[in-house]
Amino acid sequence: MTLRKLLAAFLPESQLGAGASVLDGHSSDLSYHEPCHPDAVVYAESTEDVSRILAWANAEVVPVTAFGAGTSLEGHVIPVAGGISLDLSRLDRVLALRPADLQADVQAGTLRSELNRVAAREGLWFTVDPGADATLGGMAATNASGTTTVRYGGMRANVLALEVVLADGSVIRPGSRTVKSSAGYDLKSLFVGSEGTLGVITQLTVRLAGIPEHTVALRGSFPSLDSACQCAATLAAAGVGVQRLELLDAPTIAAVNAYKGSAFAPAPTLFIEVAGTKAAVAGDAATVADVANWEGCIELVEAHEAEARSRLWEARHHVLFALLNESPGKVHRATDVCVPVSELAGAIAHARQLADDLRLNAAIVAHAGDGNYHVLLMFDPEDPDERGRVDRLSTEIVGWALARGGTCTGEHGIGLGKIDHLEQEHSDLIPLFARLKESFDPNGILNPGKVIRA
Amino acid sequence: MTLRKLLAAFLPESQLGAGASVLDGHSSDLSYHEPCHPDAVVYAESTEDVSRILAWANAEVVPVTAFGAGTSLEGHVIPVAGGISLDLSRLDRVLALRPADLQADVQAGTLRSELNRVAAREGLWFTVDPGADATLGGMAATNASGTTTVRYGGMRANVLALEVVLADGSVIRPGSRTVKSSAGYDLKSLFVGSEGTLGVITQLTVRLAGIPEHTVALRGSFPSLDSACQCAATLAAAGVGVQRLELLDAPTIAAVNAYKGSAFAPAPTLFIEVAGTKAAVAGDAATVADVANWEGCIELVEAHEAEARSRLWEARHHVLFALLNESPGKVHRATDVCVPVSELAGAIAHARQLADDLRLNAAIVAHAGDGNYHVLLMFDPEDPDERGRVDRLSTEIVGWALARGGTCTGEHGIGLGKIDHLEQEHSDLIPLFARLKESFDPNGILNPGKVIRA
Numbered sequence: 041m042t043l044r045k046l047l048a049a050f051l052p053e054s055q056l057g058a059g060a061s062v063l064d065g066h067s068s069d070l071s072y073h074e075p076c077h078p079d080a081v082v083y084a085e086s087t088e089d090v091s092r093i094l095a096w097a098n099a100e101v102v103p104v105t106a107f108g109a110g111t112s113l114e115g116h117v118i119p120v121a122g123g124i125s126l127d128l129s130r131l132d133r134v135l136a137l138r139p140a141d142l143q144a145d146v147q148a149g150t151l152r153s154e155l156n157r158v159a160a161r162e163g164l165w166f167t168v169d170p171g172a173d174a175t176l177g178g179m180a181a182t183n184a185s186g187t188t189t190v191r192y193g194g195m196r197a198n199v200l201a202l203e204v205v206l207a208d209g210s211v212i213r214p215g216s217r218t219v220k221s222s223a224g225y226d227l228k229s230l231f232v233g234s235e236g237t238l239g240v241i242t243q244l245t246v247r248l249a250g251i252p253e254h255t256v257a258l259r260g261s262f263p264s265l266d267s268a269c270q271c272a273a274t275l276a277a278a279g280v281g282v283q284r285l286e287l288l289d290a291p292t293i294a295a296v297n298a299y300k301g302s303a304f305a306p307a308p309t310l311f312i313e314v315a316g317t318k319a320a321v322a323g324d325a326a327t328v329a330d331v332a333n334w335e336g337c338i339e340l341v342e343a344h345e346a347e348a349r350s351r352l353w354e355a356r357h358h359v360l361f362a363l364l365n366e367s368p369g370k371v372h373r374a375t376d377v378c379v380p381v382s383e384l385a386g387a388i389a390h391a392r393q394l395a396d397d398l399r400l401n402a403a404i405v406a407h408a409g410d411g412n413y414h415v416l417l418m419f420d421p422e423d424p425d426e427r428g429r430v431d432r433l434s435t436e437i438v439g440w441a442l443a444r445g446g447t448c449t450g451e452h453g454i455g456l457g458k459i460d461h462l463e464q465e466h467s468d469l470i471p472l473f474a475r476l477k478e479s480f481d482p483n484g485i486l487n488p489g490k491v492i493r494a
Numbered sequence: 495m496t497l498r499k500l501l502a503a504f505l506p507e508s509q510l511g512a513g514a515s516v517l518d519g520h521s522s523d524l525s526y527h528e529p530c531h532p533d534a535v536v537y538a539e540s541t542e543d544v545s546r547i548l549a550w551a552n553a554e555v556v557p558v559t560a561f562g563a564g565t566s567l568e569g570h571v572i573p574v575a576g577g578i579s580l581d582l583s584r585l586d587r588v589l590a591l592r593p594a595d596l597q598a599d600v601q602a603g604t605l606r607s608e609l610n611r612v613a614a615r616e617g618l619w620f621t622v623d624p625g626a627d628a629t630l631g632g633m634a635a636t637n638a639s640g641t642t643t644v645r646y647g648g649m650r651a652n653v654l655a656l657e658v659v660l661a662d663g664s665v666i667r668p669g670s671r672t673v674k675s676s677a678g679y680d681l682k683s684l685f686v687g688s689e690g691t692l693g694v695i696t697q698l699t700v701r702l703a704g705i706p707e708h709t710v711a712l713r714g715s716f717p718s719l720d721s722a723c724q725c726a727a728t729l730a731a732a733g734v735g736v737q738r739l740e741l742l743d744a745p746t747i748a749a750v751n752a753y754k755g756s757a758f759a760p761a762p763t764l765f766i767e768v769a770g771t772k773a774a775v776a777g778d779a780a781t782v783a784d785v786a787n788w789e790g791c792i793e794l795v796e797a798h799e800a801e802a803r804s805r806l807w808e809a810r811h812h813v814l815f816a817l818l819n820e821s822p823g824k825v826h827r828a829t830d831v832c833v834p835v836s837e838l839a840g841a842i843a844h845a846r847q848l849a850d851d852l853r854l855n856a857a858i859v860a861h862a863g864d865g866n867y868h869v870l871l872m873f874d875p876e877d878p879d880e881r882g883r884v885d886r887l888s889t890e891i892v893g894w895a896l897a898r899g900g901t902c903t904g905e906h907g908i909g910l911g912k913i914d915h916l917e918q919e920h921s922d923l924i925p926l927f928a929r930l931k932e933s934f935d936p937n938g939i940l941n942p943g944k945v946i947r948a
Contacts, residue, residue, distance in 0.1 A: 113763070140836035142731055181675040194674050197651065212922045217899030219864050220648050220834040222637040222687055222907040224916050224945060225927050229650070229683035233676050250731060277596055277704060279770065308866040316733065319777050327771075378672040382594035383717070410673050445671030462678050468666045473679050479929050491678060 043079040043102065043124070057081025063140035065118070066125035070172070071375040072421070073115035073456050074237070078105065078125035087129050087203060087211060087242045094240065095209025097124060097485050105487045108149055108175030113374060114455025116182060116235050121488040128177055131242065134158040142248045143200065143217065148177025148241045155246075156340040164248040170451065177241045182270065182453035183233030190409030191283040192249065194451065196232045203243035204231050207481040216244055230476075235453055236487040238480040252283075252315030256325045257349035260312065261305040261338040265289065268308040269385035271335040272408035275312070276381065278331070279326040284313035285409035286356055289388055292403040294446035296355045299362035305339055306354050310408065311356045313349075316428070332485035339385050358406070360416065363403045370401075375434050376458075377441045378412040378450030391415050391437045398429040438464070446464055454491045462491070497533040497556065497578070504546065511535025511581070517814040520561055520571070520579035524626070526827040526875070527569035532579035534557065539584050541657060541665060541696045546695065549663025551578060551939050558761050559941045560690040562603055562629030567828060568909025570636060570689050575942040580837055582631055583697065588612040596702045597654065597671065602631025602695045609700075618702040621646035624905065631695045636907035637687030644730050644863030645737040646703065648905065650686045658685050661935040668876035671699055684930075689907055690941040692934040706737075706769030709778045712805035713765065714786045715759040719743060722762040723839035725789040726862035729766070730835065732785070734778040738767035739863035743842055746857040750809045752817035758809050759793055764862065765810045767803075810859070814870065817857045821872035825857075829888050830912075831895045832866040832904030841900070845869050845891045852883040866904030892918070908945045916945070 044056060057063070059078065068075035070186055084090045097104045103123030107242050110117055119125050131147035134155055138144070139162040144156055153173045157168045160451035168179060170186040178184075179203065185194030191199065201215030215221075215228035231239055262268035287310055288296075294306040310332075314324045325342065334341050343352040363372065379387045388404055395402035395415065406413035417433065419426045438448045438461045463470055473492050477484075488494040497583045498510055511517070511534065522529035538544045551558045573579050585601035588609055592598070593616040600609055607627045609620045622633060624640035631701030632638075634656065639648030646652065653667030668755040669675075669682035685693055711891050716722035722741055729736050741764055742750075764786075769777045779796065786794050796805040817826065833882055842858055849856035849869065860867035871887065873880045892902045892915045902915035917924055931938075942948040 138834070138836065141729065141834040144835070153630075180910075185674055185676075193651075196680065197647075210922075212926065214920075214923060216832075216901045216919075217834045218833060218866075218901045218904065219835070220549055220639055220900035220904050221867065222639075222830075223901045223912075223919055224687075224923060225910060226637075226650065226680075226683045226687055226795045227923060227926060229680045233678075233680055236677070249733070270880060273594065279703070280774075281733070298764070317777075318780075320734075320774070323771075323773050323777065355792045376676075378674060379672075380595040380597070380671045381673070382592065412672075412674065423708060447672045447675035447677045449673065449676045450674050451676055452657055454678060458677075465677055466668075468664075469668060469678060469681060472623070472666065472681060475933050476679055479933050480926075 047080055047082060050096065051082060055083045059225050066119070066127065067100050069110050069112040069115060069117050071113050071457065073118055076118050076120050078119040079122045081125045081127055082128050083127045087205065090126065090205045090242050091209040091211055093124065093126060094205050094207060098207050098209065099485055101483050101485060103488050104485050106181070106240045108178035109151060109173065109347050111172035112178065112182060112455060113452040114457040116453060116455040116490060118456065120456065121494065124239065127174065130384050137162060139164060141217070143245055144248055145243065145245050146176050147243055149175050151329065152179065159248050160251065165251050166246060167249050168195055168198050170492050176244050176246065180241055180244055181234065181236050185451040186362040187284045187286060187407060189407060190285050196229055198247045199228065199232055199244055199246060199400045201240055201245040202228055202231055204239040204241050206239045207405060207483065207486055215245065220226035233453065235455065237477060237491050238486065245358060254318045254321045255313060255315045255349065256321050257327065257343045257352045258312040258314070258328055258340060259352050260310045260332045260340045261307040262310065263307065263336050263338060265385040265388055266307045267335040268310050269408060271332050271337070272310060273381040274331050275328060278327065280327050281314050281316040281320055282312060282324065282409065283315045284311065285407070285408040286311040287361065287408035288356060289392055289404045291392065292359060292405065293355060293404060295362045295366060296358050299365050300358055302355065306349070307338060310369055311353055314405055354380045359403045359405055363416055363418055364403065367401050369420070370418040371421050373419065373430060375415040375437060376449045376452040377437050377446055378410065379441050379444055380445035383440050383444045383446065384408060384413065387437070387441060388413055390440050394433050394436055398433055400429055410450065456490060459493060500929050501534055501536060504550065505536060509537045509539060511537065520573070520581065523564050523566040523569060523571050525567050525569050525911065526825050527572055529816060530574050532574050534575040535579045535581055537581045537584050540703050541659065544694055544696050545661045545663040546667055547578065547580060548659050548661055552661050552663065552937055555937050555939060557942050558939050559796055560635070560694045562632035563605060563627060565626035565628045566632065566636060566909060567906040570907060570909040570912040570944060572910065574910065577948065580694065582629065586861055591616060593618060595671065596701055596941045599697065599699050600630050601697055605629055606633065608772065613702050614705065617705050619705050621703050622652050624651055630698050630700065631865055634695055634698055635688065635690050639905040641738045641740060641861060643861060644739050650683055652701045653682065653686055653698055654701060656682055656685055657700040658693040659668050661691045662938065666847040669699065675927065681722050689909065689944050691931060691945050692940065708775045709767060709769040709770045709803065710775050711797045711806045712766040712779065712782055712794060713806050714764045715761040715792040717761065717790050717792060719762045719839040719842055720790040722764055723862060725791070726764060727780060728785050731862035732781065734781050735768050735770040735774055736766060736767045736778065736863065738765065739861070740765040741850065741860040741862035742810060742813065743846055743858045745846065746813060746859065747809060749816045749820060749857060750812050754812055756809065761792060763809070785817050813857045813859055817855065817870055817872055821855050823874070824872040825875050827871050827873065827884060829869040829891060830903045830906040831891050831900055832864065833895045833898055834899035835865040837898045837900065838862060838865045841891070841895060842867055844894050848887050848890055854883055854887060854888055860906065864904065906926055910944060913947060
């Protein structure tokens with residue numbers, strides 16, 4: 041009997057995906073990894089559904105890969121072992137908003153945009169911004185972060201509590217609604233970043249923040265990567281209200297100019313956003329200018345109104361388009377190395393030199409306050425040589441970073457693509473990871489092939 | 495053969511504690527829990543020492559309880575099962591200071607004051623302030639926090655990486671020198687707060703912050719607990735540079751007045767510290783005044799110079815002395831409930847009413863921005879009735895908090911004293927805690943009797 045028929049014994053037809061397009065839609069994410077079809081797609085509509093499905097799959101030893109918005113970047117949601125793609129997108133409700141506590145309870149399939157829409161009614165927002173409109177459950181599963189992490193932290197810092205369904209179908213609720221707790225082992229932090237391999241997140245209590253009343257955007261061009269990174273590090277350390285601190289290297293600016301016909305100075309450039317009360321922002325923007333000038337900033341542009349701020353950020357937002365435009369028909373892949381901030385300038389210079397040496401078309405963007413940078417690479421999947429050069433760049437920049445206290449992934453997670461790098465980075469921890477996996481998922485049904493080898 | 499003689503086979507005499515006073519010094523902490531002597535005290539002088547001792551103890555199934563400065567508040571360091579008290583106080587070196595990354599590497603036995611002394615040379619400080627001059631390893635083991643957590647977070651947020659010796663003597667290094675990482679399961683957060691029951695922390699990489707150039711202290715009296723707590727919640731949410739936000743309830747202020755002969759308004763009182771650049775502090779102090787006035791603040795006093803700030807904080811610092819003075823010969827015990835900030839005023843009012851009903855001498859102090867409050871209670875250990883009333887208060891306020899999303903411990907940890915409360919708070923997690931303990935410490939040698947039942 042097919043898996044779908046077996047599931048139909050205890051799930052209504054409306055919760056079983058049908059047709060090739062549904063299977064296609066659950067075979068890939070936004071990454072360069074090979075698609076792979078699940079044997080069946082199931083739409084969960086409640087925690088109880090997830091519990092029943094996992095209990096059954098555990099007894100039958102059927103793989104289950106959770107699926108949210110499909111925006112992962114290392115193949116996390118690709119069901120490489122077949123089995124069930126457990127789609128959580130119907131669990132899409134904001135269950136509670138507690139403005140006085142700056143908290144919301146959301147179902148795991150809730151999109152970030154939906155939470156922000158509801159929170160905005162109370163003047164609040166959810167601060168983690170990975171770019172994509174991901175689900176909150178997926179963002180927690182990969183410990184996502186992004187452009188605002190320099191100020192607000194990533195998912196682990198912004199998730200207070202979880203509801204998780206374990207492999208055997210039991211439901212647990214690690215964490216607390218309090219902003220701090222020392223009550224027992226920190227299972228909440230263990231599930232955040234576990235990529236669906238230890239349990240399936242069905243609900244989250246997250247922190248919110250007040251929407252800043254005033255925002256100023258600044259764009260500064262610098263004489264060198266060193267000076268731009270030093271400016272970013274100083275601002276991140278100063279504790280001023282900088283909530284975004286993005287860096288593009290000079291060739292990336294040049295690529296944007298070529299694509300847009302713009303005339304941005306082809307120099308390392310920081311995109312900075314300062315937010316808070318009007319008075320605080322004025323003070324902080326002045327601090328940004330002081331620090332930037334101290335570091336030899338060539339040109340600093342400031343924008344206050346929403347439209348002007350959007351224009352100011354344009355170069356940053358067009359990086360991927362510029363790259364795609366340069367390389368029609370190619371596939372893109374993003375590295376995700378993170379280093380101590382003092383190593384960032386060196387890391388980017390090394391990566392750029394390597395891309396040149398390997399004749400790779402690359403854009404480099406960094407969350408400069410966190411030491412996290414992405415090399416966006418275009419390659420032809422049918423060209424094994426080019427593909428090999430991309431692999432080589434990725435491997436070499438990870439090695440460079442690990443030798444300097446860095447990590448192979450700042451925010452994308454391990455998924456399918458970084459298992460080798462994880463073993464290189466934390467060889468001492470791999471036996472413990474395996475023991476944890478064995479303890480939480482003895483039959484190996486939960487997202488097999490991700491984080492650690494199946 | 496005695497344990498000491500067995501240890502002398504592989505450890506020099508200089509690392510073996512001798513005499514009754516050494517055993518006494520390792521039999522208790524700052525809590526009300528019954529002292530209990532270890533069978534032997536061992537002073538580790540290196541990670542290799544800790545590794546050798548644990549490997550031996552694991553093979554021989556001898557309990558090992560790590561000991562730092564002995565400042566724990568729930569009996570964490572009391573070796574209730576006998577065996578070895580593993581004293582880490584000789585591992586007291588700041589190994590590296592990396593000002594450009596705002597980081598330090600320290601040995602686990604390093605005192606907080608020592609780290610701050612070394613960091614101050616570079617204009618930096620370690621921000622977690624639990625009051626006591628604890629060791630960094632001990633603070634990590636209990637996930638300590640304190641008066642500055644409202645701004646900087648507690649230990650879990652400020653520890654980037656650890657060196658941990660496991661029960662079998664193997665050494666692992668979870669975490670990273672980067673400010674964020676999504677590389678594998680978060681073992682760093684698991685060991686932080688594990689109270690020496692999963693491994694022994696021997697080294698830490700911690701975050702530092704710049705010493706603020708300017709500090710202002712404010713003390714405000716409020717017409718009600720509600721208004722004082724609302725003021726605190728608003729300030730914590732506003733993201734201004736408030737780095738301390740402490741609350742005393744009216745009877746506690748009255749007790750201080752009685753002890754000091756002072757004339758503070760006997761009303762709920764907030765002690766606030768704002769720090770940053772001179773300009774930022776001026777703006778933030780004005781915001782504090784605005785919010786306080788909006789909440790009906792009766793009197794707001796501001797102090798700028800160091801001496802005046804100390805005087806302003808005097809009432810807060812004299813709470814314990816006032817209490818001890820009122821109850822000569824008695825022992826004190828501190829509860830550690832934490833609730834969502836919107837519940838704090840209700841929690842304190844409930845605890846105060848209960849203390850009155852139970853005829854208990856109580857002071858109440860709160861880290862108001864975090865929703866964490868301590869009821870400091872005096873009791874005669876020889877008086878079972880009074881002791882029973884203290885137990886009853888503790889149990890009732892925990893029950894009240896748990897019904898409202900709170901936790902039994904915001905920062906002191908579980909130790910010996912809160913195992914029942916932990917089971918009440920996280921009954922669904924206890925089987926997982928037990929599985930983790932079994933997985934990391936199959937022979938049960940690591941601090942038996944703490945966090946979970948032996």
